[in-house]
Amino acid sequence: MDYELEKYPIEDEVEEEFKMVEKIEEYQLRSEAIFSYTFENIGPNKEEQRSETFYVRMLPWRILIIPHNRALGVFLQCNADSRDTSWSCHAIAKLNLVCYKPNAKPYTRTEIDRLFNFNDNDYGYGSFITWVNLMDPDNCYVHNDSITIEVHVTADIPLGIQWDSKKDTGYNGLKKRECTRYLNSVLQMLYFTNAFRSAVYHMQTDIDDESKLVGFQLQRIFHELQFGDRPVNTKPKLSIFHEAVDLFMPCNAQDFLCKLFHKLEKHMTEDTIPGLFKGNLSSNVKLETANHIPTPCESFYDIKLNTKDKKNIYDSFEDLIAIKKLDGTNNCDEIDNVQRNKGVKFTSLPPVLHIHLKCFQYDPIKNSFTMENNRFEFYEEINLDQYLAKSENTPSDYILYSVLVHSGNYYGGQYVVFINPKADGRWFKFDDDVVSSCRKEEAIDQNYGGTNDKHNSNAYMLVYIRQSELNRVLGDVPENEVFSDLIERLDRREYVPFMLENYVESQESN
Incomplete structure (x- = not known):
């Protein structure tokens, strides 16, 4: 008989009973x-x-x-x-x-x-x-x-029955408010990018400094998501994001992310956001009478992929890098009557890869954007080595971490986000204040779109994490990373001026 089991029988029985209770709860929550x-x-x-x-x-x-x-x-x-x-x-x-x-x-x-x-x-x-x-x-x-x-x-989640997201899943939701649109889903995506959350906690913010107020509100939201026991009320915080990134304008989630990163970058350590989200690509323009003309490298924080008439994510990447004919409205206008072709290659890919799927296409006849609902497949794991100009130090193997789904039209609709927080295949659905576990098929397969599918949902944004960077990007964020001075400021009841709260009230009543 194992000595430790014989020496501490009571402790072991309690631990086994606790594990059994956990298994029963997980069994009932499935x-x-x-x-x-x-x-x-x-x-x-x-x-x-x-x-x-x-x-x-x-x-x-x-x-x-x-x-x-x-x-x-x-x-x-x-x-x-x-x-x-x-x-x-x-x-x-x-x-x-x-x-x-x-x-x-x-x-x-x-x-x-x-x-x-x-x-x-x-x-x-x-x-x-x-x-x-x-x-x-x-x-x-x-x-x-x-x-x-x-x-x-x-x-699905039952209605009319109390559902405690934090107790039942371990994760908190964000309360739905008018005008939140994609905000709650994007904030959850950023929160579970743990390296980014840690960097947010380390930001120097000040509730009396308007330029640092966005960072402070993000700190508060992340702290309540991590350590609170109920859905986080974003009501007194929304106006800060509205004013900072023009959230009332009809921009999309990708636009919001770019504006938010730009707003935060100056208050973070120099390499935080680029070190997580920045990649680089180079373009080559070829004249029919000359060799390739290289252009300077361009940095990106997300990739925009066409989905129209594309079967899957690899087809879209092939389309992105394909050599295309340039017309007279593009580069090299000073060279007349010469055929010009342009292609791109990635020179580096980031640890966290944000992919925006261009589901909306402009219809000049209707003078509006319409949603393409063709079936478009993406995968739990992808490799992007073939799209690099040259090999990097580690393979560009990526694992799917998040799927942002949109239903509705270009100017409004509902957003939910599916997140695989530990990149271990266990998926959760974040629908504002309701968080629930879900099957991998619900997060991936059922969001391929296509009119012949029973579940006619379309993925709008994908987040992949490089496998070689998983430990760094998704490493735990312990409570001691939240500094005492930040805790003190977070505990202050007057952290938002009364006028800002009234501003949100007025927006929600309109």
């Missing part, structure tokens, strides 16, 4: 589950049976079978024993009758797509399968007078 149950003594006109309870999104679910005279009814129940009338939960589910024949496919029916609530807490098929078909020995559905029903459930 967004999807595959559950099977074997029903015995099957036959026409017998008593209905319910399976044991399994949990998805903290709600109890069961499989219900009702034997009728000519067929077997199979149903999925959600929260059926609750007397609360206010709850609802949208779910997608598949009911399968298991076949005992080796390698045989189960018997199934059309997928369930349903809003469950107090008045409609079960859904399924009264005639799931006829007794003739069920009892046919060649089908191998019945074994020792028993059948096994399997259900695959994927559920």
Whole structure:
């Protein structure tokens, strides 16, 4: 027997019990589950049976079978024993009758797509399968007078039921306000870029210095997200971002990021933002009668990729670097009647790569921007070595860290962000104040877009982190990195002048 286990049995039992509680909570919080149950003594006109309870999104679910005279009814129940009338939960589910024949496919029916609530807490098929078909020995559905029903459930966050994001996921949300639009999603993306969060904590800010007020508000938001226990109220902070980066103007998330970085860069150590987000590319212009004419390197903090008529992210990168013909409105106008071609190559790629997908295209006929909804695939891992002018010290292997999703039109709409905080494949959905765990497919595959897809959402911005930089970019940010003088200022109730709070109130009432 292990000596340590023998020496400290009580401590070990407590630790094991704590781990077990954690596993149970995680099990109940899951967004999807595959559950099977074997029903015995099957036959026409017998008593209905319910399976044991399994949990998805903290709600109890069961499989219900009702034997009728000519067929077997199979149903999925959600929260059926609750007397609360206010709850609802949208779910997608598949009911399968298991076949005992080796390698045989189960018997199934059309997928369930349903809003469950107090008045409609079960859904399924009264005639799931006829007794003739069920009892046919060649089908191998019945074994020792028993059948096994399997259900695959994927559920959204339930409504009308208290959801404690910090307790249930470990992460805080940001309260939704009018005019926040993409702000909450972008702030969450920046917050979980831990190296950036640490740099924000180290900024020298002053609540009495207007030029440093944006940095201070960012410090406060990050601190409350990290150490608070409830959704962060951005109400007294919004006006600072509005005035600093023209948030009321119809710019997009990428424009906002550029303006915010420019605002913060002067108050951070010199290499903080460039060291995380800056890359470089070079252009080459070739005349039909001359060699390539190199142009100076250009720096970038994000990459804009065309998605129209592109199948995937690699197609878009190929389009970005492809040699293109220049017309007379471009460079080298002084050289007449000479064919000019231009191509680009990356000379360096950053640790944190922001990719803006150009989903909106200008329609000159309608004089407005329309959203392209073609299917566009991106991947959990990508390699960009082939787009570099020359190899760098480490491979340009990137792992997907965040997916910002937009629904609506160019001038408004809803934003949510999916984040993989530790780059370990565990994804979370940040929808303003509601944070929930989600499947990788919900964060990636279901945001490819395309009119033929059931989930018709489009990714708007992607964030990739270079694998060789994961430890630096996503390293933990301990509480002792928040200096005592900053804590003192954060605790001051008068950190925002009364006039600014009134300004936000007036904007929200308009």
